[in-house]
Amino acid sequence: MAGALVFGSLAGFLGGRKGKADENRWQLDPDKCMGCSNCATACVLDESAVKCLQCFDMCGYCDICTGYFDPNYNALTTAAENQMCPTGAIIRNFVEEKAGQRFYEYTIDEKTCIGCGKCVKGCALMNGSLYLQVMHDRCVNCNECAIAQSCPTQAFLRLPSEKPYLLKKLAQTLIVNKARDPKQTEARALINKVTRR
Amino acid sequence: MPTNASPAIVKLLIALAIALAIGVGAFALIRQNQPGGQTEAYKLDMGEQFRIEPQLIHYQQAEEFAANVTDPRVMTIGPDDRIYIAGYRAVQILDARGQPEKQLPLPGKAPTCIAVAGPDHKRPGGVYVGLQNKIRLFTADGQEAGEWADFGPKALFTSLAIAGDSIFAADAGNRIVLQLDPAGAVQHRIGDSRGGKNAPGFIIPSPYFDLVAGADGLVHVVNPGARRVETFASTGELETVWGRAGSNLEAFFGCCNPAHLARLPDGRFVTSEKGVPRVKIYNSEGKFESVVAGPEQLGVPLGALGDAREDTEHTVFDIATDSKGRVMALDPDRGSVRVFVEAKNDKKASDAGAEKEVNSSQ
Numbered sequence: 001m002a003g004a005l006v007f008g009s010l011a012g013f014l015g016g017r018k019g020k021a022d023e024n025r026w027q028l029d030p031d032k033c034m035g036c037s038n039c040a041t042a043c044v045l046d047e048s049a050v051k052c053l054q055c056f057d058m059c060g061y062c063d064i065c066t067g068y069f070d071p072n073y074n075a076l077t078t079a080a081e082n083q084m085c086p087t088g089a090i091i092r093n094f095v096e097e098k099a100g101q102r103f104y105e106y107t108i109d110e111k112t113c114i115g116c117g118k119c120v121k122g123c124a125l126m127n128g129s130l131y132l133q134v135m136h137d138r139c140v141n142c143n144e145c146a147i148a149q150s151c152p153t154q155a156f157l158r159l160p161s162e163k164p165y166l167l168k169k170l171a172q173t174l175i176v177n178k179a180r181d182p183k184q185t186e187a188r189a190l191i192n193k194v195t196r197r
Numbered sequence: 198m199p200t201n202a203s204p205a206i207v208k209l210l211i212a213l214a215i216a217l218a219i220g221v222g223a224f225a226l227i228r229q230n231q232p233g234g235q236t237e238a239y240k241l242d243m244g245e246q247f248r249i250e251p252q253l254i255h256y257q258q259a260e261e262f263a264a265n266v267t268d269p270r271v272m273t274i275g276p277d278d279r280i281y282i283a284g285y286r287a288v289q290i291l292d293a294r295g296q297p298e299k300q301l302p303l304p305g306k307a308p309t310c311i312a313v314a315g316p317d318h319k320r321p322g323g324v325y326v327g328l329q330n331k332i333r334l335f336t337a338d339g340q341e342a343g344e345w346a347d348f349g350p351k352a353l354f355t356s357l358a359i360a361g362d363s364i365f366a367a368d369a370g371n372r373i374v375l376q377l378d379p380a381g382a383v384q385h386r387i388g389d390s391r392g393g394k395n396a397p398g399f400i401i402p403s404p405y406f407d408l409v410a411g412a413d414g415l416v417h418v419v420n421p422g423a424r425r426v427e428t429f430a431s432t433g434e435l436e437t438v439w440g441r442a443g444s445n446l447e448a449f450f451g452c453c454n455p456a457h458l459a460r461l462p463d464g465r466f467v468t469s470e471k472g473v474p475r476v477k478i479y480n481s482e483g484k485f486e487s488v489v490a491g492p493e494q495l496g497v498p499l500g501a502l503g504d505a506r507e508d509t510e511h512t513v514f515d516i517a518t519d520s521k522g523r524v525m526a527l528d529p530d531r532g533s534v535r536v537f538v539e540a541k542n543d544k545k546a547s548d549a550g551a552e553k554e555v556n557s558s559q
Contacts, residue, residue, distance in 0.1 A: 030505070031506065031507035032506055032507070033505055033506065034504050034505060034506050035241070035503065035504070035505050037239040037240065040239060060402025060403060060422070060452050060453060061402075062402055062422065062451075062452030062453065063442075063452075064424075064442055064451060064452050065452060066450075066451045066452060066472065071241070071242070071243055071245065071246055071444050072242075072245055072444060073444065084241070086238040086239060098398070098400070099390060099397045099398035099399070099400050099422075099423070100397045100423065101400050101422055101423055116239040117239075117505075118238075118239055118240070118241055120505050121241040121503030121504070121505060122241055122503060123505075124503050124504065124505035125450075125451055125471075125472035125473065125502065125503050126402070126403065126451045126452045126453060126471070126472055127402060127403050127452065127453075128505060131505070153506065168507070169507065
């Protein structure tokens with residue numbers, strides 16, 4: 001009787017561990033993403049769970065950001081016709097003027113971003129600091145992710161729920177190096193949220 | 198419509214029109230929701246940058262030969278028009294016809310730049326290879342001759358050029374050009390905005406920071422974040438500036454270009470851009486003249502522009518010129534050197550292009 005109880009407890013414990021380990025989440029590998037824009041339309045949610053993120057450590061803070069400006073821009077202004085983003089989700093803020101050049105910070109308005117990846121392609125022409133990720137405050141974690149099904153480069157994969165995000169490999173190298181400094185608390189926090197490769 | 202048409206026919210036609218409208222609307226909605234059927238607004242259109250008017254292309258590819266080294270990264274031309282290509286763990290030396298001559302071994306770190314000393318240098322024919330923050334030396338006959346490694350952890354050498362006895366090293370990490378003597382000692386720091394020599398300072402958003410040095414004692418340095426080329430005296434005084442930012446052909450594209458710079462024997466400049474790969478010619482005063490090759494001629498398809506994947510991102514062509522005025526482009530994807538020669542006139546260039554099309558379609 002006691003043996004059966006011990007065996008049952010152990011089986012239950014192991015079963016529970018297995019169940020927890022299986023709680024994986026969908027994510028897309030930014031090094032395999034080609035910015036095809038399927039993420040914007042294939043998600044079962046009306047507003048896609050995929051959003052664009054900015055890796056500031058890779059950004060050049062440039063005046064002519066190819067992720068922000070349409071390649072055929074008329075002027076370097078924030079007028080809608082000059083912007084690449086179809087929903088105007090990139091916010092451009094002046095930072096400083098140095099060596100005769102103006103520098104700007106580009107941030108993503110997550111509520112406005114639809115995850116189409118157009119800016120990711122534009123940014124990839126230069127520094128490649130913009131990338132897409134499945135946001136887990138929105139993703140409903142379908143068994144069969146509709147975006148993963150339609151992804152032309154098979155960029156989707158499953159990650160453990162406690163670390164459900166990925167960085168570009170180059171960004172990971174930069175941020176891991178930065179996080180070695182104990183004062184870099186933001187970098188350390190970010191590294192703790194991502195699955196490292 | 199006849200005025201005496203029966204009400205039944207009118208009703209039928211209206212019903213058909215409504216059904217047709219619903220059908221068209223439903224089809225449009227379904228198309229929009231299908232992967233690959235998105236609105237044009239989601240697509241990056243680089244068509245205008247991709248296409249180049251054929252009459253502006255004054256060069257044609259004459260030949261192409263294998264780089265003969267894994268992961269070729271940087272290239273230069275040495276004495277007798279020998280071609281030096283640095284790649285994974287080796288420098289490959291080719292003769293002017295592309296025949297392999299010799300390989301020099303390199304340590305594990307990826308080479309970032311290379312230069313070969315001319316006949317007026319203290320070590321004629323000596324090979325200098327930038328390995329991130331170090332410079333490795335070889336003699337003209339390929340023997341290892343030491344390493345300069347005292348430039349600090351932040352240094353990142355992205356270009357070397359040799360004029361006379363001076364070695365100019367573009368350090369992207371510290372945003373400075375160092376003039377070194379034959380022993381590797383720093384003689385001048387060029388482009389330091391704190392130096393009081395009118396230099397505004399270099400802006401280097403990505404690790405592309407190239408320069409060329411001439412026998413006239415001038416150093417032409419790309420300031421990529423400013424999308425221009427700045428000419429300095431060897432002592433650091435800023436002399437002239439040319440180039441402007443823009444997405445049209447005459448200008449330099451994006452945040453930081455040109456990625457590479459070379460000079461023809463007649464003093465004209467050759468530039469190579471990243472993002473939209475194109476090799477262009479500017480006259481000695483920096484006025485746009487013509488195109489050597491655009492993305493199409495370099496074999497980069499329109500769909501590849503902006504492809505964010507790790508293995509397709511950043512196809513950047515290093516360039517070099519030889520004593521005959523040939524322009525060499527190092528193709529990292531094909532692992533080859535592509536040799537472009539100037540066509541005699543525009544008609545010849547366009548004829549050559551047409552002939553190539555015919556050949557490729559056969």
